[in-house]
Amino acid sequence: MWKKLAAAAIAAALPLASHAAPEAYTVDPYHSFPYFEADHYGFTWIRGRFDRMVGRFTIDPAAKTGTVDLSIQTATITTGDNDRGDRPRSRDEHLRTPDFFNVAEFPSMTFRGNATKWNGDAPAVIDGQLTLLGVSKPLALTVIHWKCGPDPRTQGKRQMCGGNFTSSFRRSDFGMTFLLPGVGDEVKLWIGMEAFRN
Amino acid sequence: MSRKLTACLFVAALPLAAGAAPESYTIDPYHTVPYWETDHLGFATMRGRFEKPTGKFTIDTAAKTGTLEIVIETKTLSTGDPERDGRPRTRDEHLRSADFFNVAEFPTMTYKATSLKFKGDAPEVIEGDLTLLGVTKPVPLRILRWKCGPDPRTQGKRYQCGGNATGVFKRSDFGMKFGVGPIGDEVTLWMSFYGFRQ
Numbered sequence: 001m002w003k004k005l006a007a008a009a010i011a012a013a014l015p016l017a018s019h020a021a022p023e024a025y026t027v028d029p030y031h032s033f034p035y036f037e038a039d040h041y042g043f044t045w046i047r048g049r050f051d052r053m054v055g056r057f058t059i060d061p062a063a064k065t066g067t068v069d070l071s072i073q074t075a076t077i078t079t080g081d082n083d084r085g086d087r088p089r090s091r092d093e094h095l096r097t098p099d100f101f102n103v104a105e106f107p108s109m110t111f112r113g114n115a116t117k118w119n120g121d122a123p124a125v126i127d128g129q130l131t132l133l134g135v136s137k138p139l140a141l142t143v144i145h146w147k148c149g150p151d152p153r154t155q156g157k158r159q160m161c162g163g164n165f166t167s168s169f170r171r172s173d174f175g176m177t178f179l180l181p182g183v184g185d186e187v188k189l190w191i192g193m194e195a196f197r198n
Numbered sequence: 199m200s201r202k203l204t205a206c207l208f209v210a211a212l213p214l215a216a217g218a219a220p221e222s223y224t225i226d227p228y229h230t231v232p233y234w235e236t237d238h239l240g241f242a243t244m245r246g247r248f249e250k251p252t253g254k255f256t257i258d259t260a261a262k263t264g265t266l267e268i269v270i271e272t273k274t275l276s277t278g279d280p281e282r283d284g285r286p287r288t289r290d291e292h293l294r295s296a297d298f299f300n301v302a303e304f305p306t307m308t309y310k311a312t313s314l315k316f317k318g319d320a321p322e323v324i325e326g327d328l329t330l331l332g333v334t335k336p337v338p339l340r341i342l343r344w345k346c347g348p349d350p351r352t353q354g355k356r357y358q359c360g361g362n363a364t365g366v367f368k369r370s371d372f373g374m375k376f377g378v379g380p381i382g383d384e385v386t387l388w389m390s391f392y393g394f395r396q
Contacts, residue, residue: 030289031238033278035245040229043345043360044390047233051278080231080249091228147241152380162241182350192242
């Protein structure tokens with residue numbers, strides 16, 4: 001009887017124990033994209049995207065801890081203007097020059113942070129450091145949507161988490177001052193991201 | 199005195215008359231970028247865009263009327279997944295197939311305004327029809343930002359209007375039913391736009 005009870009108790013505890021351990025995830029680069037917006041001469045918000053972001057995170061909802069490590073390839077910036085036509089350069093080419101992202105010297109921008117606020121089992125705020133043009137400054141990502149569960153594309157064999165995140169920063173804080181203030185200093189950031197459990 | 203007064207009134211009336219005439223604008227394809235977003239499996243929001251739309255609009259702020267027509271080449275869609283990387287096809291290639299935008303059969307989608315609602319001198323809501331996959335349905339666009347003035351990039355020689363607009367539609371209303379459920383039916387549009395006065 002005691003042995004049976006002990007076995008049952010261990011069996012019952014196992015899922016909790018495995019749940020409480022931090023789980024590691026790898027970012028799915030095909031479904032993870034940072035988008036940004038900046039004011040354009042007071043007329044409009046212009047939007048752009050980075051086409052390749054890789055990274056990983058760990059999450060432990062029981063302990064309310066998590067870490068995230070993202071790397072964005074700056075050369076993959078696209079804003080819908082990649083063809084020169086009869087102009088000397090496209091906007092995307094210009095954005096890759098030292099005037100803006102200087103992709104030759106700084107091929108990646110990174111974000112590393114920790115989940116500091118939680119909303120139940122979901123992270124609510126990720127406090128970290130954005131490194132852009134070699135300059136690191138604090139940046140907080142607000143989690144506006146978060147879900148973990150089996151990936152329906154694999155009949156549930158693969159576990160995934162996904163979410164949407166927003167933040168904003170001043171590009172001048174990172175030394176990107178070209179065309180200020182015509183092209184806005186405040187950059188709004190939006191990230192849609194999915195990741196697979198390792 | 200009477201003649202002077204008449205002349206004075208005439209001169210004073212001129213700018214009003216000029217302002218009252220409808221003005222024609224040509225869409226700037228480099229800064230007019232329609233983006234869309236939709237839910238992906240409930241985990242994250244996926245965005246995409248179309249590049250280099252063409253079109254024109256007219257606006258008469260005194261009469262509070264206007265017209266708008268935008269033509270989008272469906273094959274320009276881009277979601278940040280252009281490389282196959284060993285897969286049979288990219289997402290962008292799949293989106294161009296008959297499952298989604300069917301760009302071979304429907305190379306363009308169009309938006310045509312039927313009426314404008316104004317708030318003061320600025321349009322606030324565009325009532326109009328979206329034609330997608332050969333199906334025409336009303337999709338109102340809400341103007342988030344609107345500004346007209348001299349283009350600072352031309353030392354004021356060119357006059358422009360620009361802004362941002364957003365709208366929502368169900369893709370199934372246009373017959374685009376592939377993956378509805380796992381991939382959201384509701385599509386949110388967001389665009390930056392500029393027009394140069396002719």
